[in-house]
Amino acid sequence: MSDKAIRKIVIVGGGTAGWMAAAPLAQMFKGHDHRPCEIVVVESPEIGTVGVGEATLPPIRFYNQTLGLDGVDFVKKTQATFKLGIEFKDWGRLGHRFFHGFGGFGPPIQNRSSFMYWLRLAQSSEMHSYEEWSTATVMARQNRFVPPTGDQPSAANAYSYAFHFDAGLYAAYLREYAMQRSAQRIEGTIVDVELRPEDGFVAAVKLRDGRRIDGDLFVDCSGFRALLIGGAMKSAYEDWSSWLPCNSALAVPCAKADKLTPYTTSTARSAGWQWRIPLQHRTGNGHVYCSHFTSDTEAARVLHDNLDGEALDSPRQLRFTTGRRRECWVKNVVAVGLSSGFLEPLESTSIQLIMDAVGRLVELFPDRDFRPGLAAEFNRRMAKQYESIRDFIILHYKLTERSDSEFWRHCAAMPIPDTLRHQIEIFHASGRVAILDSDSFAEPSWISMMVGLGLVPQTHDPFVDFVDEQTLRTHFTRLHKAIAGTVAGMPDHTAYIARHCKAEPLAMPTRAASAAAAAA
Ligand SMILES: Cc1cc2nc3c(=O)[nH]c(=O)nc-3n(C[C@H](O)[C@H](O)[C@H](O)COP(=O)(O)OP(=O)(O)OC[C@H]3O[C@@H](n4cnc5c(N)ncnc54)[C@H](O)[C@@H]3O)c2cc1C
Numbered sequence: 001m002s003d004k005a006i007r008k009i010v011i012v013g014g015g016t017a018g019w020m021a022a023a024p025l026a027q028m029f030k031g032h033d034h035r036p037c038e039i040v041v042v043e044s045p046e047i048g049t050v051g052v053g054e055a056t057l058p059p060i061r062f063y064n065q066t067l068g069l070d071g072v073d074f075v076k077k078t079q080a081t082f083k084l085g086i087e088f089k090d091w092g093r094l095g096h097r098f099f100h101g102f103g104g105f106g107p108p109i110q111n112r113s114s115f116m117y118w119l120r121l122a123q124s125s126e127m128h129s130y131e132e133w134s135t136a137t138v139m140a141r142q143n144r145f146v147p148p149t150g151d152q153p154s155a156a157n158a159y160s161y162a163f164h165f166d167a168g169l170y171a172a173y174l175r176e177y178a179m180q181r182s183a184q185r186i187e188g189t190i191v192d193v194e195l196r197p198e199d200g201f202v203a204a205v206k207l208r209d210g211r212r213i214d215g216d217l218f219v220d221c222s223g224f225r226a227l228l229i230g231g232a233m234k235s236a237y238e239d240w241s242s243w244l245p246c247n248s249a250l251a252v253p254c255a256k257a258d259k260l261t262p263y264t265t266s267t268a269r270s271a272g273w274q275w276r277i278p279l280q281h282r283t284g285n286g287h288v289y290c291s292h293f294t295s296d297t298e299a300a301r302v303l304h305d306n307l308d309g310e311a312l313d314s315p316r317q318l319r320f321t322t323g324r325r326r327e328c329w330v331k332n333v334v335a336v337g338l339s340s341g342f343l344e345p346l347e348s349t350s351i352q353l354i355m356d357a358v359g360r361l362v363e364l365f366p367d368r369d370f371r372p373g374l375a376a377e378f379n380r381r382m383a384k385q386y387e388s389i390r391d392f393i394i395l396h397y398k399l400t401e402r403s404d405s406e407f408w409r410h411c412a413a414m415p416i417p418d419t420l421r422h423q424i425e426i427f428h429a430s431g432r433v434a435i436l437d438s439d440s441f442a443e444p445s446w447i448s449m450m451v452g453l454g455l456v457p458q459t460h461d462p463f464v465d466f467v468d469e470q471t472l473r474t475h476f477t478r479l480h481k482a483i484a485g486t487v488a489g490m491p492d493h494t495a496y497i498a499r500h501c502k503a504e505p506l507a508m509p510t511r512a513a514s515a516a517a518a519a520a
Pocket of ligand 1: 012013014015016017018042043044045047048049050051052053054055056167188189190191221222223224225227249251286318320336337338339345348349350351352354
């Protein structure tokens with residue numbers, strides 16, 4: 001055994017990020033008794049978690065699978081529902097809606113995307129909306145859900161899905177998993193960080209009650225506080241609020257809907273936007289807004305007036321600055337979760353960023369030499385991913401045609417990063433998508449958003465003209481019918497849950513009750 005091996009990992013923070021980091025690390029070291037590694041999670045009973053973060057992206061399924069979680073048990077224990085994408089209302093213009101579904105718009109033809117052929121036909125004659133070739137979108141519009149089936153490519157498996165879940169219950173679920181695999185939990189509030197005099201690495205954290213917790217590797221999951229990465233390591237924060245001006249949110253659960261929609265709804269408001277996330281026991285709602293363009297009181301009124309059930313709690317206020325940590329890994333500290341940066345939850349990317357950071361940490365796992373190349377590679381990949389997602393989120397605002405409020409006029413006129421300008425220009429000119437980072441949103445997502453927001457390409461890829469028009473029309477008509485027919489045979493989402501994965505009702509589905517259940 002190398003005497004350089006990491007023997008103790010200290011995870012600072014027990015929110016979604018802390019337990020999403022602890023679970024795979026505990027799994028990784030379980031059973032390796034010849035090379036033991038202690039995993040300790042420190043969480044403060046005084047400080048609490050952000051307690052939101054309920055919509056996810058499809059790779060969460062692979063994270064769960066890697067841990068070996070039982071899919072049905074997971075849905076029941078976290079009061080989850082299924083998510084096929086996001087419905088956007090009033091974003092490009094008032095009264096308009098479109099869908100960002102998980103999956104593409106049909107199989108590629110001669111290595112060119114199906115969308116490009118659709119574009120060619122749509123540019124010369126009437127075509128149904130491209131959304132009708134997105135199986136996920138057609139399912140969502142009819143409130144249907146069943147997991148993809150079959151090995152051969154078909155309409156029955158040409159889509160993907162994620163989950164909506166109760167964030168507190170998910171953290172508790174992973175905590176149980178990690179602790180069964182020997183992770184230890186320490187309750188206490190960190191008041192000081194001890195650095196090694198010789199190299200500035202973190203030696204230990206000190207708790208208010210005097211305990212000292214030492215370790216080799218420290219994973220900073222302390223949320224917006226960024227205790228280690230920002231505090232002790234002084235990694236600078238790159239502020240992106242000139243591109244993403246929203247800086248506040250109010251979150252409130254309301255009574256659950258009878259019909260569970262298999263998608264998140266995002267409705268643009270006059271100074272931000274509102275989310276609606278259906279769970280089995282309640283509906284999560286929140287209003288993300290910019291405090292320079294509206295007051296907290298007015299934002300609360302807008303949220304309250306647009307709930308579709310009785311509010312179950314008072315709204316919770318959250319403040320944030322959009323941006324990212326310049327370096328997420330410094331010396332022996334790796335930031336995961338909100339301590340590494342924040343992008344508003346418009347496309348449910350924070351949990352994805354947690355999963356990817358943990359995956360990269362596992363892939364680049366150091367020994368006690370902490371060779372700088374590992375941190376450099378981790379930081380390079382995190383930076384690329386953050387910037388790519390940042391551009392995708394800015395796009396939602398920038399392409400608006402709304403001019404009905406000061407906020408939307410500001411968004412339409414604001415400067416944007418060069419990388420996004422390039423993306424918009426290339427798509428507008430030719431229907432092509434430039435992918436900055438392969439771990440972030442793929443081509444169909446960019447197409448959904450750009451076309452949904454009203455950006456129409458002027459030309460198309462000349463290669464697609466080589467296919468005979470009648471052959472193409474026959475292909476699209478056949479695919480359209482296959483998708484419509486397949487979806488018509490799928491069960492209703494609410495009925496699917498009732499039959500396969502219905503959760504036990506919680507006595508009081510409020511935030512406090514979820515937190516109490518999580519702490520039990
Ligand atoms: C309004 C809003 C909506 C969101 N919606 C989504 C969404 O739909 N989808 C999505 O993917 N993400 C969403 N997110 C992001 C998501 O909530 C977070 O990524 C996720 O909860 C992870 O948070 P965290 O664990 O990093 O931090 P936190 O939840 O803040 O946890 C921090 C932990 O650190 C501990 N801690 C802090 N200081 C100390 C100390 N001194 N001593 C000891 N312990 C300490 C705390 O006790 C706590 O356990 C949203 C965020 C916001 C603000």
